[in-house]
Amino acid sequence: MNPGKIEVAANSGVYVIKLSGDVRLNMCSALEQYLDQMFVDAAFKTVLIDLSEAEGVDSTTLGQLAKISIISQQKFNLIPSIITPRVDITRILLSMGFDKVFYLLSDQSEELGELNELVCSQTNESEDEVREKVIEAHEILMSLNEDNKNTFQELVDCLQDKNNNPRG
Template identity: 30%
Template sequence: MSTGHVEYASLNGTHIFKLIGEVRAQSCISLDKLLSKIEQQSNVVGAIVDLTQTTFIDSTVLGVLAKLGLKLKQTHQIQAVMLSTNPDITTLANSMGLGQVFVILNYCGDPKVCTRELIEEHITHNAMLTTVLDAHKTLMKLNESNQNMFEPLVKQLQKEQDTLEQVSQQNV
């Protein structure tokens, strides 16, 4: 289980996401839903992802962040900023291709930024599966290395999702 969490704040169209501790897939369902809402807004002027207090981040969370960066570029023509002071986290983010969609800065700002923890909603298996699958598909779009690394996982998750959809259609 995750021992970390995501905090969020917004001011005048700038969105701030602060990832604290060990942030894993379970912590990003609410983040993924929030990104969908932000994508629909017309007044988005910037986004900052603060990883300065992140001790671990898994590939699903990186995929959700990649999705944020890609959507901001495509929909709002905005280059998001990622703050990281942990060399391991920075290396991981760069190796997954996030440097293509974020400006990654080594900066340690004020830890008392006014963010609030995103509250995790009831997590269903299907919601988790969809988020994990979408996050890894997004990572695969960033570079060939990710494509090769995550293709088997994505195929397996897609197969599981297809099976769940068939079962739910049979129950209708």
Template identity: 40%
Template structure:
């Protein structure tokens, strides 16, 4: 199976924001997802958030952490929880195990097809920024449930040690 490099598109219309992920979504897109979370937190008139994963072949744990951050950025501002549309059984299982149903409404079919989606430009990130974002994403995942805490604790401890060493050096 050919796996395509990940990319992200977005659309905003009449209070509905749609974030659509394509291909193999990995940590290289986390700066883009982080910027989107920050922008959504301040978007006036936002009424609904839909994250469409139907064209994603893989979403790594760092990207999942930033999807959770997107949901947390709009928490309390929307009448209903953000929606994730996913029809890939592997991605559905991963979302379930990671506890995403506590923060999102998970569906297999789109609620509505959106207008034209625009490519989001990839936000560049250096090694330090990337390591910091990976750490942040996994801390977010650890707060979601006990399974994630146990799963990601060793990685978080290793990244914290690397971060401390780079700050000393």
């Protein structure tokens, strides 16, 4: 698998987030910072997520993507779209319930324009801060459907226990 990369673009309130390669937890901080900026943009109209070149997306990143939809619906009353032509990635999205919170598009009908890569700089986040972000991402996934809840509950419980008993 190719290393993960996140590229972004914005034009007149339309945001594009493209994930390529194998996107993992270590990229989530840069994505989260970008999303914070995106959602305070007064010109925000919509967001399109392009997974056409994604080879793998871990569950924490999927939780971040689900958060995009939840915030978009709460703040702007809109359902974002995901371009997902790969059968394997689409299968994962469907199993996670993403079809309930996103429009899933199987092909890319137009050029997305020039994208800029998000730089995943070394963060000064503590282990506890990273753990909290992982917990939040998985709790979001758990809120999408019962299967996700069953799949991730033990992980979340374990991570929360480590927060309460760091040496345990």
